Amino acid sequence: MANKITNPKIKNNPALNKKAVALTYKPSSLEDAPLVSAKGKGSIANAIIEQAEKYNVPVVQNAELTNMLSFVDVGEEIPTEAFLAVAEIMRYVYALKGEVPDFVPR
Numbered sequence: 001m002a003n004k005i006t007n008p009k010i011k012n013n014p015a016l017n018k019k020a021v022a023l024t025y026k027p028s029s030l031e032d033a034p035l036v037s038a039k040g041k042g043s044i045a046n047a048i049i050e051q052a053e054k055y056n057v058p059v060v061q062n063a064e065l066t067n068m069l070s071f072v073d074v075g076e077e078i079p080t081e082a083f084l085a086v087a088e089i090m091r092y093v094y095a096l097k098g099e100v101p102d103f104v105p106r
Contacts, residue, residue: 020045021069022052023078025090033077034086039070058093065089 022038038048052059065085072078078086094100 018042018045019063019066019070020048021066021072022048023069023086033083034090035077036069036072036074039072039074041070058096060089060092062089 019041020039021036023034024037025034026032040048049059051057062085065082068082069078
């Protein structure tokens with residue numbers, strides 16, 4: 001069995017282990033899914049979060065979902081396994097804004 005060498009400065013530093021994934025959703029039909037528009041770890045994750053806050057984009061913490069989406073390439077649709085969690089977040093974000101999304105029947 002090979003020994004795994006880890007850097008304790010990285011392993012024990014939450015700022016360097018932080019992950020962030022940004023999503024974009026612009027439906028042209030009900031078959032469209034949200035896309036991963038940015039993702040990163042450490043300083044890149046911090047930059048993604050800073051940009052979101054700068055432009056008043058809500059930031060939601062969900063480690064399990066972030067881990068799943070971190071394997072999706074930028075520009076690709078989210079996997080079907082993430083649909084429910086992402087839909088709940090989208091509902092929350094729209095409610096924060098006091099809006100009803102265009103894709104919801106009225």
